[in-house]
Amino acid sequence: MIIENILGAFDAVFHLKNIILMSVGVAAGLVTGAIPGFTITMAVVLTLPFTFGMSAVEGISTMIGVFVGGLSGGLMAGVLTGIPGTPSSVATTFDGYPMTRAGKPGLALGLGVWSSIFGGMISAVFLMLLAPSLAQIGLEFGPWDYFALVLFALTITASLAGENMVKGILAGGVGLLITAIGEDEISGVARFTFGFEPLEQGFDFLPVLVGLFAFSQLLSDLRDKERAKQPMLASATRIAIEHVQSIKLIFHHWKTLIRSSLIGIFVGILPGAGGTIANILAYDQTKKASKHPEKFGTGVPEGIIAPESSNNAVEGGALITMMALGIPGDIVTAVMLGALMIHNIAPSPTFISTEPVLAYSIMVSFALSLFIMLGLQAICLRIFVTVTKVPMYRLATVILAYCAIGIFALNNIVFDLWGLLLFGVLGYAMRRYKFPLAPMILGVVLGDNAEINLIRALATDDNLMIFIMRPWSLFFLMIAAFSVAFPWFQKYRGKRKWTLFFSPIFAMMLSIPMFMMEGQLRPIVGAGLICLGLYVLYKRYRSGWALVPVGDDEHQLIEG
Amino acid sequence: MHRINADVVIALLLLILCGGLYLDTHFYQTVPGAIIGAKIWPRVVTFFLGGLSAIYLFQSLQKGRPEKSADDAAPLTFREWLDVNRNVVGCFALYAFFLMSLKWLGMLLGGMAFVFMTLTFLGPNNRRSHLMNALVAIGAIGCMWAIFTFGLGVILPQGEILPR
Known part of the structure; x- marks a missing residue:
């Protein structure tokens, strides 16, 4: 059955038109990702309008192409100029740029490109293996569990979103509020319209998304009058990539590759966490595991392999949660979820069984786009050098106009363009006052889902106690509660005694819903969690509850 | 007075917004036979936002002093603020003007006018730049208009000046 579905997916993806669209997507992603200030999310968001006229497979394949290309584009800028093209490639610059300055730019690029490919391939394998199994678990969920899952997605996104978590959750709440505007789908009652007729249809997903992300980002880039007139990068040059030497080095550091890819997959599975966190985390862990950590920052191969393999592996992880549970793993998959909704497809635990060809097409196109990226990298390097000579104000203005045309194409309604302006202003203000945008987007994407399930x-049954009597609902509410406390834990770790109890108590608390679940395996996992918690507590007791100072390795989600 | 900062103002505005939204939910009709009214979800969201806004207000008041970013070293007068944000305010204004003009100019002419005016507003002020701006406006918008109109079959606003 699985083989049949995979073959069906190959048939759908390996069409000439689809491959051309994916190649265009990868090329656009490569160039956009390479331009500092233009994020991958923005590139994927701007691709959305073009996908209206495509089939679901073509639309999603193109967007995956843009994403994969974007990640590698960020690497080009980071390695060649020291300025990361996207937040997902921040850690790549730590060793990529020193290697370039040491006269090995071709090797630095090669290591980045091939690490991206291997990391992506590892996560594609996990995607194919894990997504169907997770979807089976998702079939056990009732509306209580789904609502709790949405709450967890919002709280964890907010907790990873920066120093002020209240702002993050507020942003998520505003996202939920936006979806409540307009006519109620069941009763047709107009809500929060204040008698203003155009609001009855509500705000479409796309104007909100483009306004919040792309429009506000462009205007933030234009704020500085002098910088806006200058070329984006002056120092980019043409380079030949050293493929063979790079592959040899990556195989030599295979442990780094595997470890970082697994970190990427894990971070991707967590709702709201993305490549920004994964690349820094993988770099940090590789440095800690290295026999020569002092050499990091001087241009060591592991310093490029770790962040690049992890940030590509993120997407496989993020796609697992999107396809299996209908919860986006990061902002890019949130946009893809929106694109699927435009095609009247709503991912849920039944998604893989009801839309097998589309589901497996997503996996196949993810793997294919990695190879397209490899082929296009050299060509796009030349385009990148040319594009970066264009002043920011020219590029940004043309994209602003394109946003208008693309948004209008969605519903042929001018009101959507006013929505774009409104959310552009709101997004700009939120950026200025340090409100994270990621939770808000998640709120907009999951708002309807949350309402329907509530x-x-x-x-x-109007008994609210059911939310804590059902095991999965209790499980999600518990990890939501712990994710709310997580920023404080991170802040005071190594400084306050209570942080010594945080992880073991978390593990032991999670065992409660595990014991409530049916079957034999889950109660065993629950018992294992209790043992783990007790063991950690015992170890800390033996060490006299000593606080171990931790370095400044706090990882925050930068909008990406 | 030292306790008033941007966060306090935002929190107060959010609380007022939540109050207004909550009041609005009182005017929703109840559909006969409906088990759950249309007002439940809006109220859940309003209470959620209201509670968070109250925490945010409390947090901001406790912080006690303005949160200063690098470029806000000293309080700005309105004129200074406008000067710092000239590009952003100008772009928003030109975009709003472009939307208002769509009815008459349509997407093709309006888009070209918007791009040309925005480029002229943001870029260097000389004849060569203006000529380049005009070429960029005609080329970029012309291409996009053609792709969407002929390639994707989207009927973009035509305007009264240049009807199809």
């Missing part, structure tokens, strides 16, 4: 839950 209404279903209340219509079945």
